[in-house]
Amino acid sequence: MPLGIIFKRALRDIRQNLVTHIMTTIVVALTCLVFIFFCVFSINLQRVADRFGKELAIVVYLKKDLSHEKIPSLYQRILTLEGIENVKFVSSEEAFNRLENYFKDEKEILEGVDPLFLPPSFEIQINRAVYNPGRVISIANEISKWKEVEKVQYGKEWVDRLESFSKAVRVAVIASAILLLVMAAFVVSNTIKLTVYARQDEIEIMRLVGATNGFIQGPFLMASFFQGISGSLAALIAGFFCYEYVVNIISQSGLIRSLNLQFLPPSYMLVIVLVSGFFCMAGTAMALRRFLKL
Amino acid sequence: MLSGDQAVIELRQVHKQYAPDIVALEEVDLSISKGEFVFLTGPSGAGKSTFLRMLYKAEEPTKGTIIIDGVDLSSLSKSQIPQLRRKVGVIFQDFKLLYNKTVFENVALSLEVLGLKKSQLDNRVRQVVEGVGLSGKLHRKAVQLSGGEQQRVAIARAVVNRPPIILADEPTGNLDRKRTMEVVALMEELNARGATIIFATHDDALFKNTHRRVLKLKDGKIEEV
Numbered sequence: 001m002p003l004g005i006i007f008k009r010a011l012r013d014i015r016q017n018l019v020t021h022i023m024t025t026i027v028v029a030l031t032c033l034v035f036i037f038f039c040v041f042s043i044n045l046q047r048v049a050d051r052f053g054k055e056l057a058i059v060v061y062l063k064k065d066l067s068h069e070k071i072p073s074l075y076q077r078i079l080t081l082e083g084i085e086n087v088k089f090v091s092s093e094e095a096f097n098r099l100e101n102y103f104k105d106e107k108e109i110l111e112g113v114d115p116l117f118l119p120p121s122f123e124i125q126i127n128r129a130v131y132n133p134g135r136v137i138s139i140a141n142e143i144s145k146w147k148e149v150e151k152v153q154y155g156k157e158w159v160d161r162l163e164s165f166s167k168a169v170r171v172a173v174i175a176s177a178i179l180l181l182v183m184a185a186f187v188v189s190n191t192i193k194l195t196v197y198a199r200q201d202e203i204e205i206m207r208l209v210g211a212t213n214g215f216i217q218g219p220f221l222m223a224s225f226f227q228g229i230s231g232s233l234a235a236l237i238a239g240f241f242c243y244e245y246v247v248n249i250i251s252q253s254g255l256i257r258s259l260n261l262q263f264l265p266p267s268y269m270l271v272i273v274l275v276s277g278f279f280c281m282a283g284t285a286m287a288l289r290r291f292l293k294l
Numbered sequence: 295m296l297s298g299d300q301a302v303i304e305l306r307q308v309h310k311q312y313a314p315d316i317v318a319l320e321e322v323d324l325s326i327s328k329g330e331f332v333f334l335t336g337p338s339g340a341g342k343s344t345f346l347r348m349l350y351k352a353e354e355p356t357k358g359t360i361i362i363d364g365v366d367l368s369s370l371s372k373s374q375i376p377q378l379r380r381k382v383g384v385i386f387q388d389f390k391l392l393y394n395k396t397v398f399e400n401v402a403l404s405l406e407v408l409g410l411k412k413s414q415l416d417n418r419v420r421q422v423v424e425g426v427g428l429s430g431k432l433h434r435k436a437v438q439l440s441g442g443e444q445q446r447v448a449i450a451r452a453v454v455n456r457p458p459i460i461l462a463d464e465p466t467g468n469l470d471r472k473r474t475m476e477v478v479a480l481m482e483e484l485n486a487r488g489a490t491i492i493f494a495t496h497d498d499a500l501f502k503n504t505h506r507r508v509l510k511l512k513d514g515k516i517e518e519v
Contacts, residue, residue: 005411016394205390208352209451210379211407
């Protein structure tokens with residue numbers, strides 16, 4: 001049967017069963033929306049982990065009572081170590097300034113706090129060309145033995161933690177997404193089944209007057225493909241506005257702003273729309289099997 | 295019984311039993327020739343509908359062979375059943391209309407399944423609807439029609455694609471005498487054009503003085519009256 005005829009019959013069916021079609025589309029849209037939230041969360045968490053991973057640094061906290069004269073010699077000593085890209089001294093005052101900038105509008109939290117309460121430190125950037133986790137650890141271990149040094153913290157430590165956290169979240173997201181998809185499959189296929197049940201007399205009559213299975217299935221499948229596409233598009237639009245709203249609220253914080261959060265990439269959106277369309281078609285085909293005795 | 299040479303419907307030792315002990319048809323042999331008009335009678339529950347349903351493969355016989363237009367129905371695959379049903383127009387006792395669709399849409403359905411476009415089927419649908427006296431109600435929904443009108447829509451739908459075989463299951467059950475005679479006349483006209491017709495009815499008056507063959511179904515057996 002020509003696609004044009006199937007298309008026309010699908011449109012006619014949608015018009016004649018508009019309420020049922022709208023209800024199914026809403027169910028599809030809600031399902032997609034929850035899935036989109038999971039995806040956006042997972043993608044941005046990965047971005048956070050990636051971003052901090054790029055800023056690998058060793059922070060050497062110096063003893064508070066260390067005299068200023070010893071700083072240049074320590075600086076030179078660090079530079080002699082292999083694989084060092086850059087060394088920056090951060091005084092107690094500068095550390096305090098950074099903290100003030102970080103809090104920005106909530107600066108008053110720091111009122112009355114001694115500007116020198118933070119220890120001075122060196123921030124050591126490792127040369128990316130020679131970077132390997134073992135090297136970072138050996139540099140950190142060596143420096144930590146120096147008597148002027150209070151504590152050595154190397155970024156990898158918490159980047160590792162962030163990465164393992166991110167991995168755990170990703171596993172949780174994938175597991176939840178699978179669970180959600182199974183639930184969604186159940187809900188959507190049942191909604192579709194209800195629409196097919198509501199029209200079982202029509203299907204029976206079509207069979208009795210000599211309609212082929214293709215003739216009966218075609219408009220149902222096309223209409224459900226429309227439902228899948230329009231439901232997922234509606235979910236993407238709603239999801240985008242929710243995302244914008246939430247990002248506007250949380251981006252008051254400089255740290256969050258610097259993370260450059262993003263919505264779903266276009267390729268993800270395309271996949272969601274197409275998968276949703278085909279998913280609904282498959283659900284309808286399964287619901288129809290019983291009536292068509294395939 | 296007419297000669298089997300030109301048989302368009304043939305039953306050989308057809309047996310239909312519903313578990314465990316309800317026998318609807320008992321080893322029936324029957325041959326209906328091309329162009330024949332046969333009345334099928336019998337009390338309610340005698341198995342007239344079951345008999346007809348087996349002819350368009352809505353039910354399977356428990357045993358035996360049914361041949362329609364030279365084709366053994368047991369040899370048909372599922373995908374071939376629509377072809378059989380396009381050859382056999384059925385007027386259902388309960389009409390089987392799409393009540394939320396118009397008279398036009400209901401009648402056009404039999405042509406749409408053949409893949410005809412609206413422009414191709416428009417004239418034919420109008421002619422047939424006019425033939426059953428409903429041209430003024432072409433765009434009324436089936437649910438808005440009286441029982442007799444719905445019956446006529448069902449007839450129009452069964453004959454619009456000019457099937458060579460027409461099975462009418464109590465097509466006058468809901469009609470008054472005048473409409474009943476109109477339907478019989480319509481069937482006779484279709485028969486005159488070459489269609490083979492089996493007309494199931496329990497209304498004896500319809501075949502009282504007929505020259506047509508009358509088959510009576512009783513206790514699972516078919517006998518000629």
